[in-house]
Amino acid sequence: MTRDVLALRHVPFEDLGLLAPLLGARDYRTSYLDVPIEPITPEAALRPDLLVVLGGPVGVYEDDAYPFLRAEKEAVRARVRAGLPTLGVCLGAQLVATALGADVVATGRTEIGYAPLTLTDEGCRSVLAPLDGVPVLHWHGDEFAVPEGADRLAHTPGFPNQAFGAGPHVLGLQFHLEADHARIEQWLVGHAHELATAGIDPGRVRADAAAHGPRLAEAAVRVFERWLDEIPQPSR
Template sequence: MTRDALAVRHVHFEDLGLLAPLLEARGYRTSYLDAPVEPVTPEALLGPDLLVVLGGPVGVYDDEAYPFLREEKAAIQARLDAGLPTLGVCLGAQLVAAALGADVEATGRTEIGYAPLSLTAEGRGSVLAALDGVPVLHWHGDQFAVPEGATLLAETPGFPHQAFALGPQVLGLQFHLEADHTRIEQWLVGHAHELASAGIDPGRIRADAAAHGPKLAAATARVFEQWLDGIDPPTRTPRVP
């Protein structure tokens, strides 16, 4: 049975990456909705069996400058209210958290590059267990509060809220498991100004991608396969508030 997976994209190079072939192998038909230029409506987000909200270089609170964020958050909220499977990555996780009523704020600092997570006790028993001791790609400066009823799964010293789950259907990741290390150059070019502003050498990220990327890709496959096992076949039972 073919199912539909929709990815809401904010910048072109922050795409499904490693997740795309995993979804296709499980019979999902993948497509993109480019939020800055296409309408993000509840109807558009309620239709697919799986929704993935990807990252981007704006903040949830930037809706005065980027009004599409208001529409996007409302559409995500409608999907969450319907209890449908949803994965948020970086900005996507922040939008999911905000749609669930949690605060999202700028921290005034950045966490960019490959570094390991500290899994919480709940995280070690979750779909993130394969990430224990594996450096992941961080690229953020904002932070979400853990939504009410959700479980904190991972943390780092500078950003204690790195991942949350709300039942089996909703997963929010501050970090980028989907990023393909063989295409890291797109990230380095696309975020060149941010790297320069933060004084980060792109050569270090390039070297770390080569060193850690293959092991991280294998762990990523285990994480996403296990998460998809929990929602496949997708259920459409409304979430109890």
């Protein structure tokens, strides 16, 4: 049975990446909605079998500067309140956390590059277990609180909340499992100003992508496969 996945995209190069072929192999029909320029409604967010909310270089609290966020937050809120399968990545995870009533704040610091996570006890028992000891791609400065009733799954020294799960339907990841290390140059160019502002050498990120990317890709595939296996299947 063909199923539909809708990906809410904020910048072109932060797309489904490694997740796209996995979805195709499971007969998901994928479409993108570029949220800054295309209208998003609660009805549209409720329609697909799976909603993926991708990353982007803005903050969920910047409604005045980026008014599209108001409609996006309303749509994501309708989705998670309906208990429908939803994956949030970086900004997407922050939008999901906000929809579930949690705070998201600017930290005044950045975490960019490849570094390992520490899984919580719940994280070790979760779909994230394959990430134990594996450097993942971080690219954020904001931080979400774990929503009430959700499980805190991972942390790093600078960011105590890196992932949460809210039942089998909802997974929020502050880091980028979906990013294809073979396409890291798009990230380095697209976020060149942020890298320069943070004093981060793009050559180091490039080298780490080559060193850690293949192992991370294998672990990411296992995580996504496990989560897709666990989310409830549609009855329609």
